[in-house]
Amino acid sequence: MGDDGQMILLSALVACLCLFGVIACVAAVDGVSYGESGRLSDDGMENVRWAQDHALQRAAFYNSAYPWEGRVKAALRFKSEANSSLDSLAGELLKHGLVYRFSFNDSLAGDYAASHPGNGTVNIDGVLVEPSGGSARICGCAFDVFAYDGVTTYRACRVATFI
């Protein structure tokens, strides 16, 4: 074969190698997207929300037997237990590269109590308490949540009510 011909063949081989390289890179990036990164963009926040609400409901259930006069103590105990659970949630999520922050929102709970005065609901530092047969029942709370997985940011500001 002539020199020109060999050059053409060599160029074709190099072009093929380049194409295979590009394919390998695309395949590698594609594979990474099915790993654990990007948990929020991967329907993962639904599970975080469920675990968070479960922890709040649990703390409300265990602190709803105080007398009405002890409602402040009930609200503070609820906050303490909820914060402990949600700190544990933040710790577990951080192991998977997800930053999670939770804080009670006093002003949102105040607005909610003012607009739903029917059951005698009062706001105690972000916690909604209502009288129920002489007891103080933790019936909800207002909070802010921030989460970030390195790609997607999630923010929520909401009132959760417990049945």
Add this chain to the structure above:
Amino acid sequence: MARPHDDGAVHMLEAIMASVLVVAALVYVNTSASLPEHDHPDDLKVLSADVLNVLQYRANSLEHPGLGFALSSPGQWHDSSGALGADIGHMLPGGVYYYFETPYGGLGQKPADGMEVFSRPFVACGGDGKMLDCRMVLWRA
């Protein structure tokens, strides 16, 4: 010394071989881009999200325990995981298998090393208020 028209024929042959190589590479790119849908782990991702949502939010009963109830204590996991596993098996299409990893123990069939799986980490609130780090793995036989 080769005659001019012989050189031309050789160059033509070389150019044809080069074209065949490039076309072969392009065909490979095209086939790898359009894999059949069932070979893509994307559907396992959607399936795992659906299964987890059902287990999280369904009404709890002893025959069909919810995930939160089943993970409320090691003893409850021991009692409820069998019923939970049977329900998960009914939710999955044929040929798809599951494995749950929890601090209280595993559930389902563990995939062999090197198999293509979709792994979904999740958290659950335990009975003492502490969070449990768990994982659902879906895989095809």
